[in-house]
Amino acid sequence: MSEQQGGLRSANQNPWYCLATLFGEQTGAGYDAVMAARNRAAWNRWMTGLVAAPKFDALLARGIAMEELQPYQEVELQAFIDLLEARLPLGCRELPGPDMGVDFSRTFFEEPVSFEGFVFPTVFNIKNAIFTNAVSFMGAVFLGPAHFNGCAFTGYAGFAGVDFHGLADFRGTKFAGASGLLSARYLGDVNFGQSEGAWDNKPDYFGSGQKSARENL
Numbered sequence: 398m399s400e401q402q403g404g405l406r407s408a409n410q411n412p413w414y415c416l417a418t419l420f421g422e423q424t425g426a427g428y429d430a431v432m433a434a435r436n437r438a439a440w441n442r443w444m445t446g447l448v449a450a451p452k453f454d455a456l457l458a459r460g461i462a463m464e465e466l467q468p469y470q471e472v473e474l475q476a477f478i479d480l481l482e483a484r485l486p487l488g489c490r491e492l493p494g495p496d497m498g499v500d501f502s503r504t505f506f507e508e509p510v511s512f513e514g515f516v517f518p519t520v521f522n523i524k525n526a527i528f529t530n531a532v533s534f535m536g537a538v539f540l541g542p543a544h545f546n547g548c549a550f551t552g553y554a555g556f557a558g559v560d561f562h563g564l565a566d567f568r569g570t571k572f573a574g575a576s577g578l579l580s581a582r583y584l585g586d587v588n589f590g591q592s593e594g595a596w597d598n599k600p601d602y603f604g605s606g607q608k609s610a611r612e613n614l
Contacts, residue, residue: 404503405503405504405505405525405526405527406503406504406505407504407505408504408505408506408507408508408510409486410486411486411500411501411504412485412489412491412492412493413493413499413500414501414506414510415481415485415486415493416439416440416443416484416493417440417512417515418436418484418510419435419436419439419440419480419481420432420435420436420439421436422508422510423508423510423511424508424509425509428509428511433511433513436511437465437511437513437514437515438464438465439477440515440516441461441465441466441514441515441516442465442467442468442469443468443469443477443481443494444494444495444516444517444518445465445466445468445495445516445518446468446469446495447495447496447518448466448495448540452518452540452562455538455562456516456538459538459560460536461514461516461538466516478492495518496519497519498519498520498521498522498541499517499521499522501521501522501523501526502523502524502526503524503525503526504523504526504527505527505529506526506528506529506530506532507529507530508530509530509531509532509552510528510530510531510532510533511532511533512532512533512534512537513533513534513535513537513555514536514537515534515537515538516537516538516540517537517538517540517541517543518541519540519541520541521539521541521542521543521544522544523543523544523545523548524544524545524546524547524548525546525547525548526549527549527551528549528550528551528552529551529552530552531553531554532550532554532555533553533554533555534554534555534556534559535555535558535559535577536557536558536559537559537560538560538562539559539560539561539562539563539565540562540563541562541563542563542564542565542566543561543563543564543565543566544564544566545565545566545567545570546566546568546569547568547569548567548570548571549570549571550570550571550572550574550576550594551573552573552574553574554572554573554574554576554577555576555577556577556578556581557577557580557581558577558580558581558582559581559582560581560582560584561581561582561583561584561585561587562585563584563585564585564586564587564588565581565583565585565586565587565588566587566588567587567588567589567592568588568589568590568591568592569590569591569592570589570592570593570594571592571594572592572594573594574594575597576594576597577597578597
């Protein structure tokens, strides 16, 4: 899908997606757990450097590994930045960082996406995004408000075990299948007004041996 087609930008034109898939994207060949772990660790180390106690302690209590909460040291920071800059879309002049709100709004996600275990430290905005394949937020932690308004999940969407510390806003969100939202933990306000679809649990799509929704068609 080309950039801005249908009013949406393709995932690889979104710098936040590029950061989230620094070491590669999931494909229809099967779930790559090693790559997913590398992507998660890179995201968490970059994004959690400004998280202060007691939220930092809450992340540890949640089971986020300490090594994934350690900021990049000077000797490794430039290598990380070089890798990120090479992954970012052409013309992107600002690195996505922990002092900014995460912005996945109006983005078209064509490939399977794993946000499992990701920490989103500030405002999370994914309004009016479309996922045409599987996506998992299982075990993710949203420390700030999370805006899913108007999203469309046309494949598997996993929210089991998610912690929402702030507002969880799912107004107008559409789910094609079960999502596991009933097993998420809501520590702030939540709004499911005018959302459509099932909120119950479903086996983990990203388990060993699973393939993309596109391949299963």
